Amino acid sequence: MTRLLHISASPRGDRSRSDKVARRLIAGLGAAEVETLDLAAATLPAFDGAAIEGRYDLIEGRAVDPAVIAAWEGIRATVAHFLSFDTHVFSVPMWNFGVPWRLKQYIDVLTQPGLAFTVSAEGVTGLAAGRRAVLVCSGALDIRPGQPGAELDFQTAYMRAWLGFIGVTDVHELQVRPTYGSPEEVEAAMERAYAEADALAGLLRG
Template sequence: MSRLLHVSASPRGERSRSDKVARRLIAALGAAEVETLDLAATALPAFDGAAIEGRYDLIEGRAVDPAVLAAWDGIRAAVAHFLSFDRIVFSVPMWNFGVPWRLKQYIDVLTQPGLAFTVDAAGVTGLAAGRQAILVCSGALDIRPGQPGAELDFQTAYMRAWLGFIGITDVHEVQVRPTYGSPAEVEAAMDRAYAEADRLAAALNG
């Protein structure tokens, strides 16, 4: 795999624990080309009421306001950019049991019929098939299987469901948690995540 996109969903910059683990993983993977999409610093296309209504006007061949045309040009460009990568690494902190709102906005921009998926009598076909995704998910709650907070996982489970919907079924994950506690507990969580990232990189490179 030659082109890797790192989608950073944390606005915390160098303090982001999910980003720290993701950067270590990406370095170990050794992709020929790596691009980072910092969602906190990226102007995403607006997917608002006007864009939604404009989609139906475009489909039905009606006149569309130039601003709506520009919005849809931006949406198409965002989807094409995402699909131009072979492997996507997401660093995702947990916010209120789910994902940060900027990541949700990015997902809403990407998940467009005819661009990221198609629907016919046979069902949904994801147009991102053949790509690989790696989820580096962090959080104060330990939602790993078998842990007390597992039933509150609307983060990793949501990301896996969305990726599957657009056709990405080769999905791996590294869990960075719990990130809240004593310094020793947080350090132990980071050490576990780094070790997990190293093992995953070795397996994928092998």
């Protein structure tokens, strides 16, 4: 493990419980280089109608507006930046059973044919293969695997499905739940998550 990107999807700053557990994990991993991408503050490339239509014009060699060229340069740079890391740690709070919209925007920017994956007669090949990801998923409800309501966790399921699509199969997860309730319940959830983060760090260090 040499380069680690911490992708924070929470806008809560120091109050974010998923960030707290992610930072505990990262401290124990001992990566040579760590960078944090705060999605709440990041300026992401626009992936709007003009950029989508411009993609086909660019592929087919037609003239496009300079703004579209600039947008695609930004998209390519964002994908290249993501792929330059060998380990990705995601802080993912649950919003309405899924992921925060800024994380979804980031994923939509990244998931481009020819940049993050290719398609052939044999199927889809993810271009992020060989990398490792850790999902630190938090939520107000205790819907960890095996708990009542676990079927509502589209947050972890979506992240695992997307990572698999772009070729990341070495995926680990830490569940920080519940983050709402009595102080005793929340503190117990945090202590459990910290312990699991310490154990996972030891396992990944080898």
